[in-house]
Amino acid sequence: MPRRYAFRRAEEATHPDSIRATLAEFISTFIFVFAGEGSLLALGKIYKEPAGTTASELVAIALAHALSFFAAVSASLNISGGHLNPAVTFGTLLGGRISVLLAVYYWVAQLLGSVVAALLLRLATNNMRPVGLFVTSGVGELHGLLLEIVMTFSLVYTVYATAIDPKRGSLGTIAPLAIGFILGANILVGGPFDGASMNPARAFGPALVGWRWRNQWIYWVGPLLGGGLAGLVYEYMVIPTEVPHHTHQPLAPEDY
Template identity: 55%
Template sequence: MGRLAFGSIGDSFSVTSLKSYLSEFIATLLFVFAGVGSAIAFNKLESDGALNPSGLVAIAVAHAFALFVGVSIAANISGGHLNPAVTLGLAVGGNITIITGIFYWIAQCLGSIVACLLLKFVTNGLSIPTHGVASGMNGFEGVVMEIVITFALVYTVYATAVDPKKGSIGTIAPIAIGFIVGANILAAGPFSGGSMNPARSFGPAVVSGDLSQIWIYWVGPLIGGALAGLTFDNIFIGSQNAYPSSNDYA
């Protein structure tokens, strides 16, 4: 099963750890600024604000590019999680301690909130779009959708960045991670919004004041991330392999 490690407060407040939290804050801020900003830009360009195929593609591409960059710039400092679901998925495999993971969550959520506050300011008060399930869907269906697509994301993280046997494929990990997020937004965007990331949904919900559906984007991604971590760690990595250092996974 999983290899959860609680960790210690001392280790979680070392200089290296503090730099990691700052890295997660900055990288998540830049990712959310570009991702949410693309949605705001589309809504401004479209007079009726309705999401059409071209808008969906544009938003998916913006998120894919922004996540590729965000993972790349933070990978050598914090591992480039940018996502509480990724952090949890790595924690169940013993790649990060529980205490450090909690501080990652805080940094990621703060980065998302600050990004949305900045967007609110620079766009002269335009509304911040939030995630929500499509008309005709219920919360449970949204949770299942988010579980599936987040499983795909964290599974990709493990396969391309965590697995000790990854070899040269590890060099393209940020690209693969960005691509799976873009593809999942194309598939799930019209239904659950395609979040895969509690922090990505939390910032807009807080700044807009609409927390009515935020539980979907915590429950679904966290379950999906944990399941992916348990699956890959137990089946494909196994106890015989040493785990990579924090700089070797995204």
């Protein structure tokens, strides 16, 4: 069955399902960024040095991100599809699983959720400046870009395989766990090199509130390229064309 791309009808802009899904993306992204960035600030408070400089700190950071992402995806999966990430939304947009209008709603909600999380962290920690993400010393920007592409590809590919694929069957019940696992595993790999963002929203909020823009471009270009590629590969090379095309999020399917 051919994939269908749509801007959606005008009434989607105020459709209750669209509003609920957008709100879910905002809250879930807030939960994820608050815990993820908060773990960096907490370790900095404990050890009085940049977080992630030791193996145990790296494990703690990866665990905080994996657990919070698992919880946030679980909380929003049946409402918005549990994207929490502009790169995931971009991959599903290229795969024809979400409309352009809803994708824009999601992007705005995800970025706002990240900014609010970073603002509240700064307020709650007595004005501790968000750490944000950056390429570490001795690692080139192009190396960081390649890492972001590969790690985000694996993340979005896992999202497709466990949460979107029409033939996933009972595998869908462990989708949040699998997605959280691959996120945590990628942080263990990429964390010491570039912070392992895989998510433009994760990078944007702390960068804005902490005003740390170094290397910011790779946390947009890399994830969007990797996520878009994963969406196209899985949609057109893995999912059989005869399988009926269902939307990723349970939003008014009759409007497609």
